[in-house]
Amino acid sequence: MTQIQMLYSKPEVGDSIDTVDTPALIIDLDIVDRNIEAMFANFKDKSVTIRPHLKTAKSPVFAKKLIEMGATGICVAKLAEAEVMAQNGVGDILITTEIIGKAKMEKLFDLLRDHPAIRLVVDSKAGVELLASSAKAFQHKEAIMVLIETNVGQNRAGIENPKDVVELANYIKTHSALTFIGVQGYEGHVQLLRDESERKNKSKESMERLGRIVSELKSAGIEVPVVTTGGTGTSPWCAENNFVTEVQPGSFIFMDTAYRNAGQKFEQALHLVATVISKPDAKRAVIDSGYKSLSTDSGAPEVANLAGLTYEPGGDEHGILKSSSGGDVALQIGDRVTITPSHIDTTINLHDFYYCHRNGKIEAILPIANRGKVQ
Numbered sequence: 001m002t003q004i005q006m007l008y009s010k011p012e013v014g015d016s017i018d019t020v021d022t023p024a025l026i027i028d029l030d031i032v033d034r035n036i037e038a039m040f041a042n043f044k045d046k047s048v049t050i051r052p053h054l055k056t057a058k059s060p061v062f063a064k065k066l067i068e069m070g071a072t073g074i075c076v077a078k079l080a081e082a083e084v085m086a087q088n089g090v091g092d093i094l095i096t097t098e099i100i101g102k103a104k105m106e107k108l109f110d111l112l113r114d115h116p117a118i119r120l121v122v123d124s125k126a127g128v129e130l131l132a133s134s135a136k137a138f139q140h141k142e143a144i145m146v147l148i149e150t151n152v153g154q155n156r157a158g159i160e161n162p163k164d165v166v167e168l169a170n171y172i173k174t175h176s177a178l179t180f181i182g183v184q185g186y187e188g189h190v191q192l193l194r195d196e197s198e199r200k201n202k203s204k205e206s207m208e209r210l211g212r213i214v215s216e217l218k219s220a221g222i223e224v225p226v227v228t229t230g231g232t233g234t235s236p237w238c239a240e241n242n243f244v245t246e247v248q249p250g251s252f253i254f255m256d257t258a259y260r261n262a263g264q265k266f267e268q269a270l271h272l273v274a275t276v277i278s279k280p281d282a283k284r285a286v287i288d289s290g291y292k293s294l295s296t297d298s299g300a301p302e303v304a305n306l307a308g309l310t311y312e313p314g315g316d317e318h319g320i321l322k323s324s325s326g327g328d329v330a331l332q333i334g335d336r337v338t339i340t341p342s343h344i345d346t347t348i349n350l351h352d353f354y355y356c357h358r359n360g361k362i363e364a365i366l367p368i369a370n371r372g373k374v375q
């Protein structure tokens, strides 16, 4: 039990979710179950495996739940996230971001020593050399599994030209410290496109690019056991391509308004509960949630439990609710308000705990173990 829980013992498991202090993230576990079942059902008759991205849920408890329900392993974005997952018994991890910098190498090889199933991505010779020389320096015995990150349209990290991917794969093969196991080609730029046919076409273009890369590798005599791609907005389409072996959706588990606006039918499992702390006039209610508890990088969060209200940030600690029609706001000081975040990844990263419930009764109070694990 953490010190915070010991000092303030309420609420407890079994209490009503209405007893939690605010602002707080609450999760409906029945909805989480339905969201996982709905996403996994897409792949039931397919050979593709599911490796969900835990950059969203940030909790080993949910990682284990996803594995119990059929995931082969998980993805995380950062080394520090992988450390927490591994310490909590989740060892089959793909870290989807390049690990660069001398400062990281000691931590990485500490982790790999006990968890050799961890997979890494590289997109440069410099990255390969750093891993190989560090493996030697830390006397690492097992070959490290690496995938090449490819650029299939997002124009973030990754190699675009198939011939350059082949060149890097061959370069990896000259280093006995590393084993080339495949490619990652995440099409992040299409996930939130609202027009479904545009999203589908752009995802198809990305898959064609990924397919060309896989063909080029195979023509060069290089085996490609793993081809990993896809997010919440595209994974079922990605899985239609027979060269894709694995999908990595993340947000579907809890959802947010950005994904709802992009047509995803998963349900909103996660909300923020806030309290009205001030009502300076009839047209404005002020709640205890601003930039420090609700992210706005994907637009304004929405009021879920009362129609016709808009949220705007009122600074770090305050949020301002107004009527969208310009009328009076029917809220009083002390009222509790339920908010649907616009972007869960960045909102969750602001909180210490999830208050998980079924039918309004608290079932678990979970530390958000990977909150702040950005290194």
Ligand SMILES: Cc1ncc(COP(=O)(O)O)c(C=O)c1O
Binding pocket: 053, 055, 056, 075, 096, 186, 188, 191, 230, 231, 232, 233, 248, 249, 250, 251, 252
């Ligand atoms: C590499 C990678 N894979 C998968 C995902 C999961 O995507 P989503 O949360 O859209 O399902 C992300 C999200 O940013 C990502 O960066």
